[in-house]
Amino acid sequence: GEDVEQSLFLSVREGDSSVINCTYTDSSSTYLYWYKQEPGAGLQLLTYIFSNMDMKQDQRLTVLLNKKDKHLSLRIADTQTGDSAIYFCAESIDQAGTALIFGKGTTLSVSS
Amino acid sequence: NAGVTQTPKFRVLKTGQSMTLLCAQDMNHEYMYWYRQDPGMGLRLIHYSVGEGTTAKGEVPDGYNVSRLKKQNFLLGLESAAPSQTSVYFCASSYSEATISINTEAFFGQGTRLTVV
Numbered sequence: 001g002e003d004v005e006q007s008l009f010l011s012v013r014e015g016d017s018s019v020i021n022c023t024y025t026d027s028s029s030t031y032l033y034w035y036k037q038e039p040g041a042g043l044q045l046l047t048y049i050f051s052n053m054d055m056k057q058d059q060r061l062t063v064l065l066n067k068k069d070k071h072l073s074l075r076i077a078d079t080q081t082g083d084s085a086i087y088f089c090a091e092s093i094d095q096a097g098t099a100l101i102f103g104k105g106t107t108l109s110v111s112s
Numbered sequence: 113n114a115g116v117t118q119t120p121k122f123r124v125l126k127t128g129q130s131m132t133l134l135c136a137q138d139m140n141h142e143y144m145y146w147y148r149q150d151p152g153m154g155l156r157l158i159h160y161s162v163g164e165g166t167t168a169k170g171e172v173p174d175g176y177n178v179s180r181l182k183k184q185n186f187l188l189g190l191e192s193a194a195p196s197q198t199s200v201y202f203c204a205s206s207y208s209e210a211t212i213s214i215n216t217e218a219f220f221g222q223g224t225r226l227t228v229v
Contacts, residue, residue, distance in 0.1 A: 004154075042116075042202055042220030043155070088155060100218065101171065102147070104154035 004103035006089050011109045018076040020106045022089030029091040034074045037086045084110045114138050118203050118221035125193040125228045133188040133224050135203030143206045144186035148199040193228045200225050
């Protein structure tokens with residue numbers, strides 16, 4: 001079945017760049033997503049990338065997609081303490097790109 | 113604008129009891145989803161619905177039933193609760209038109225913490 005893998009923890013210093021990596025299995029996924037979850041809250045969409053794109057930049061966020069290796073990464077430039085959260089990678093399992101399979105989440109800890 | 117609302121927020125059940133979790137959205141979304149979130153397991157899709165009157169199984173559907181009688185509501189039922197169903201349950205909704213990029217976003221509720229003893 002479909003599976004999404006990501007590292008569980010990442011610790012960085014304020015001002016550094018953070019890179020969170022993810023691998024997925026479903027080569028037919030139309031959209032790939034990054035969600036952010038703050039303590040006690042639901043998930044919020046950070047950014048997404050369509051499967052025919054290699055890169056997408058959105059302010060401090062850069063998403064890179066290597067479709068051949070089924071590898072997705074999220075780079076956060078100039079990481080701030082407010083970026084501390086759990087980040088989930090997700091792939092879509094339906095044609096509309098809306099039914100998602102999530103990874104286990106990467107906990108990002110930012111120290112000042 | 114309420115967005116996605118889940119009720120209840122917390123619940124404790126005894127093994128074998130039944131209950132229904134309610135998800136309501138006021139954004140006229142076609143798609144609705146139920147996920148469970150467990151430590152070390154991330155989010156797993158239980159069931160989803162692509163429109164009123166339709167449902168589909170996700171990754172972990174066993175032990176759960178769902179109904180989508182009204183477009184704005186998606187109900188998750190546990191007929192006979194088991195300790196393995198202790199989890200945080202998240203409901204989400206989204207538009208169906210993936211060609212409109214912003215409409216691919218899924219909006220999540222705040223979660224329901226369920227404990228089965």
